Amino acid sequence: MSNKHHRYECLSCESGFETKAQLRGHLNNGHTDCEPGGEVDLTDPEYYLSRELSKLEFNRRVLAEATDERNPLLERLKFLAIFTQNMDEFFMKRVGGLEQQRAANITDRSPDGRTPDEQWRDVLDMAGPMLEEQARAYHDHLRPALADAGIAVLDYAALSSDEQARLDDYFESSILPTLTPLTIDSAKPFPHISNLSLSLGVLTQQPGESDATFSRVKIPKNQPRLVQVGDDTRYVPLEQLVAANLAMLFPDVDIVEHAAFRVTRNAEVRRNEEIAEDLVQRAEEVIERRQFATVVRLEIAESMSERMLDTLLSHLDVDERAVFGLPAPLDFRDFDQLLDLDRPDLTVEEWTPQPHPRLSRPRHDSGGSIFSEIKREDLLVHHPYQSFEGTVQRFLDEAADDPNVLAIKAAIYRTASDSKVVQRLIEAADNGKQVAVMVELKARFDEENNLEWAKRLEEEGIHVAYGTIGHKTHTKTMLVVRQEDDGVQLYSHVGTGNYHSETAKRYEDLGLFTASRDIGQDLVKLFNYFTGHSLHDQYRELLIAPGNMRERFVELIRREAEHAREGKEASIVAKVNRLEDPEIIEELYRAARAGVDIDLVVRDICRLRPELAGVSDSITVRSIINRFLEHSRLFYFHDDGAGRYYIGSADWMERNLDNRVEAVTPIHDPDIQQRLRHVLDLSLADNYNAWELQPDGSYVRHTPGEDEPIRKTQAQLMREAQE
Structure with missing residues (x-):
């Protein structure tokens, strides 16, 4: 019997109930009042949401922070930039992966029932309106609000003739020498367009001729994206200043059209790890190949003509469905330049991570040592509410200098480019400690940084493991081995976040310091796997x-x-x-x-x-x-x-x-x-x-x-x- 009019229904037997409690009681009683019916197939795609669309829904929530007037204005601008970064990564990673599956004619369905091609189409259908919504958020809300607050992002055409002349002089002296126009002709192939770079496409004609020539001008990343007008907080986007002065780049020709565009390339440039001679070689190849990977998205100024777009499509090999025409400006990542303005009235109050209450002052029963405090009682740290430097960094600092410390082992997935963590590991080795470090070379977008640190560690004589074949090492663990009066003691840190001093100020993470012998011995097994070759499946405490x-x-x-x-x-x-x-x-x-x-x-x-x-x-x-x-x-x-x-x-x-x-x-x-x-x-x-x-x-x-x-x-x- 069907009870479709009831609010809650047992899917095994279709019995209906008015309240959740009634349904629960029915289920807890083993369906004793059920009429005959089969079990629910919990693998049915109807019970699963799309992974890709769910990620886009998260990005939609991030974008909502940019339009939420409860947030300070520059905080809203920050979220606008974060949304761009998130969408960039989504296309590079997720859409890039779907593109590879489509190219390989893979038709396997995801748990929600979609083939890679169906997922790709659904993603593009959802992403387009979101990118348009971001543009509207800027033009309709943020840009006017910034102007009201005395921070104006202007169009070059809106400047006075004197202001334009001063900016033109700045362009000629400081910007023009950095630009390299690349033109397509019989002697010059279509230039490589680097990933996430902002470019101007330019069509020019010789006087009296009808054929147009395409050129690309890359907007330099080593110049401020927002060019200040005079001494005020008034700015013009750099690409508009370049566009206004194209005659300096292309003299004696007619400039028919110019339009901004931006390319996103696939980051899923994998190779079979089993045939790589070693993981170092593989990491170096990934870094190099990513620069030349296939194009998965093309963003263009909505004013771009069909003629210029056809030129881009014919050379970039990108599907027209992955082309997004948007009002300028493209790429809001660089707009976080405005976050450095001294406008506390427009930002959230700056947060300083606090000292941990158990480590902020010496205790008579611990002698002020972090090891004595951990041995006395397990210690939980919560970043960024509590200081990374005063907890995790202190743990390593004391271990590096303590003459009783015999060994330090750490697993590093991501770390800062000027990492004090790595520096202290080097100093610990110099102080005679046995130091072993697992550096994950497959940490996406951090391969180059991690590779540099791994080579530096090896140069210092430290035992370095470069991840493992077949598995990416994602643990956030550190182990300190210390000689004490009652024998060798193991001190462990198991966390949820990376050993990265900068992200520890922006990411919410937890970490446990413990002197538990069982947890320490489990970490000994784990680190032996990193430097050895066999992974245990039996552990005393750790999962x-x-x-x-x-x-x-x-x-x-x-x-x-x-x-x-x-x-x-x-x-x-x-x-x-x-x-x-x-x-x-x-x-x-x-x-x-x-x-x-x-x-x-x-x-x-x-x-x-x-x-x-x-x-x-x-x-x-x-x-x-x-x-x-x-x-x-x-x-x-x-x-x-x-x-x-x-x-x-x-x-x-x-x-x-x-x-x-x-x-x-x-x-x-x-x-x-x-x-x-x-x-x-x-x-x-x-x-x-x-x-x-x-x-x-x-x-x-x-x-x-x-x-x-x-x-x-x-x-x-x-x-x-x-x-």
Whole structure:
């Protein structure tokens, strides 16, 4: 019998219920009042959202911050630039990958039922209006608001003749010598257009002739994109200044047309790792090949003629569906130049990470040593609320100088170009410590930086492992071996974020310092794998991928489902960057059908469809977008009141659980557990910066009710750090 008029429905038997509680009771009783019916096929594509479209939905939420008038004006401009960067990476990585699959005639369907070609088409259909929305946000909202605030981004044509003359003089003396016009003719092939470069296409004619010649002028990156007009906060885009002076570049010809364009190239330039002589060679090849990869997107000024566009299409080999005509300017990344203006009235209050309360002053029982403090009790750090320099960097600083430290081992996925972390590792080796470093050369877009550091470390005599064949190493782990009166002690750091001093100021991350012998021994096994060749699958405490992590997460989810079937309280709360793995989603669906309450805080990609009656009606999914990038991975399982907590580097994605080396640590200290619960509760209560995922894949922003207090997760954590 069908009960379509009821709000909640058991998909196994189509029994209908008025309330969620009635449905849950029905499920908990094993469908005893069901009429005959089969089990729900939880692999059905209807239960999965598109990974690619979900990522675009995240970018849409980022763009919403640029139009949110609750944000200070320059903060809104920052999000406009971030949106450009996010879309660039999306096309380079995700669309680039789809292009490769299409070229290889791959027709396998994703969990949501789409072929690569269907995904590619859907992505382009969704991305186009979003790029247009970004342009409208700038022209209709941000640019007028900036002008009202005394920061004017002007058109060259709007300047007075005197102002134009002064800028023309500046162009001739400072810009013109840096430009190199490249023209197509019988002796000159079409020039290579570098990835993400902004260019002017120029059509010229000889006087009295009808044929036009195409030239490309690259807008230099080593010059300010916004050229200041006089001493005021008035600016003209550099490409407009170049366009106004094209006669200096192309004398004695008629300039028929000029228009800006921008090329995005595929970043998925993989090669078979098994045939690479070593990972260093492979990294160098990836860096080189990426510059010449296929074009996956062409952005053009909407004023560009069909004649010029046809020239670009014929030489760039890009599909017309991947061409986006937009109002100038193209590329808002460089507009963050305005963020350096001294306008505190237009920005969020600057945040200074605070000292950790347990490390900010010497304790009589620890002697001021970070090792004594960790040995006394596990220590949780939360960035950027607490200082990276005063916690992680201090841990390494003391280890490098401490005569009792025997060895230091670290896994580096990304680090700053002027990394103090790497410098201290070098100094530790100079001080006689045994130092081993795993440097991941496959960290996308950081290959060149990591390669340089790896070579420097090797030159200093440090043991360097260059990642592993077949797996990208993504762990955020460090181990210090120290000789003490009671024997050799192991001090471990397991975190969710990279050893990167700059991103630690902008990314929200968690880290555990512990003197646990079991966790230390697990890290010994893990680091031996980096420098050896065999990966263990048995660990005392840590969840390691691709070893025991997937199995343990599935076990923990199933245990909650079993408790729910027994009528016990059962709940799961997880905070991750992405939820994509079909097996984990299927287990969460089963747990929800058993009656488990599941609250998920997922920053961007989420394939799971929440609040589907009889499948995921007890699952909520939230996303928090604010000044800091939510980056920590934190898991809670009620476990019949035992309360199990975990933090680490892994998202619930297939690549993290199967194809990357990841580490997640349990948290046993009751005080730290309480603090982690507080972080989760704040995230679930946020009514200002939180968005809620709908079953159709769209998101709705939470707003406080008329008499409801405003609850902001990050603002509250900043207040607590200061207190």
